[in-house]
Amino acid sequence: MMPKLTYRVWKVWRRNAEVFTKTIFVNFIPSMLEPILYLAAFGLGLGAYFGAEVFPGGASYIQFIAPGLISIAIMYGSFFECTYASFVRMYFQKSFDAIIATPISVDEVIAGETLWGATRATINSTIVLAVVAAFGLASSPTALLIPVVAFFGGLLFASLAMCFTALAPSIDFFNFPAFLFITPMFILSGTFFPIPDVIQGAALGALPLTHVVNLTRGLLTGNFLPLAGLSGVSVALLGLAWLAVATTVFFVLSIHLMKKRLIK
Amino acid sequence: MMGSSEVLIKARGLTKRFNSFTAVDGIDFEVCSGKCVGFLGPNGAGKTTTVRMIYCFLPVTDGELTVAGLDVKTQDRQIKGLIGVCPQEDNLDPDFSxxxxxxxxxxxxxxxKQEATKRAEELLKFFALEEKRNAHVESLSGGMKRRLIMARALINQPKVLLLDEPTTGLDPQGRHLVWDEIRTLRKQGVTIILTTHYMEEAEALCDRILVVDNGKIIQTGAPKELIKQYVGKDVLEVEYDEQMVQTLKQELPDVEVEVFGDQVRVFAKQHGSFEQIIKQFPDKNVTIRNANLEDVFLKLTGRRLRE
Incomplete structure (x- = not known):
């Protein structure tokens, strides 16, 4: 039932990390420019139309969206790495087949890919965190814990992505999860505006980005906010529990689905 | 290197089914160390499936398969460490040099790392790829890619080298270069299993051939023995001519005459059987050649187009 994993997982991870560092320039600059653009255009531009301290926790608009941008970087970094990029490696480059012919197992290849997806989430969101801090928007030292949330949140999105990759008949298939799952989360998880009351329960139950946003916002400001009738601490604990359970389930499921796809 | 009599790979009743389709149907074979054994067969015969079971890529449905005494079902990691695989498809890593x-x-x-670099440099030299050391993989020609895949397959100094259609798609120069390298490896004592549907390849490289069709091994033997046993020595090829066919049948009752379309092929057990006949038909465009494995192959597997 549980996948058998050894240190060899890191050899797969390292392969991807080495390709990444080779192209660090094209990977780094866009991840840095995007949050600057969002903070300037939405935070300062659109934010000028809102009064100060009107957002939950007495935040200004730019303060409100900052944790949203970090969380979106976590989701995009891991989800797109383990859908499009992993699919290219699996389907077009046949890299998985090549690695499976060595002492490394399928389980370890998939685990390595997923851990790499979580790493991408950590790298991308830490860049955004740095930009946010440069704008003076990281008001609590607990913000230094955000990369930890990024890694584990990234692990969830990477595992979910890997499930879709295992089921994808072609690369165009990813339009479904991208538009029907990722985009709604991008908008509705308390990223750019507070989650409307009527969908708060649904967001907590079905949109994992909500938990990532709640945790990131709490760590960035040192103040966990109540939501859907729950206290701030309860929301944070629920988030941690939700992420832990879902990550375990989808991580194991992704390996099973991938084995079914790759081993006939 | 091990003694040449040691059995390195052993299959008993080896079977692979994909749902209801039986790709490999209860085959038995042994490969001794230091030998080059060829799986020869038409497309879909089960060659690649067999090879993939040897390197533990495909799970065995039924039967036994051991590599160096290790069971593919339980000791896949150890087996994969002993094997070098050169797959049919190019799966080099395009993200690296x-x-x-x-x-x-x-x-x-x-x-x-240090040992890896040392071996890598040696292999690049052996496969004449030194100049391409830092080149991007995508810039290599088909033949170079194939040789790089072979170099990659040897990086772990394998006991067994699996070559799945090593020269498919190569031009004649590329193919002969690969053949030379396979011969050198053989001389060095590397055990080789190769699959191919090129008869001249099997003939040129293999000590022993397993002719496979529809998931079964239908014949085994050294290339020369198989040719002698199933075809003979000389083959005459000519455009169909009623009178000539009649004469051949009358004067050489031992030969085998095969007519397909407007071509006639005649197989003789002895060298020089056809000399007298040709003289009677001086204006015919007759070809006489040595019997080869292709004749054996077509005889054993039939002429029906596969796939």
């Missing part, structure tokens, strides 16, 4: 492809692959086998 030529040398880096070898270094990264060596890491998958736990080979320390």
């Amino acid at each position: 030529v040398i880096k492809n070898l270094q990264v692959y060596a890491r998958y086998f736990d080979i320390p």
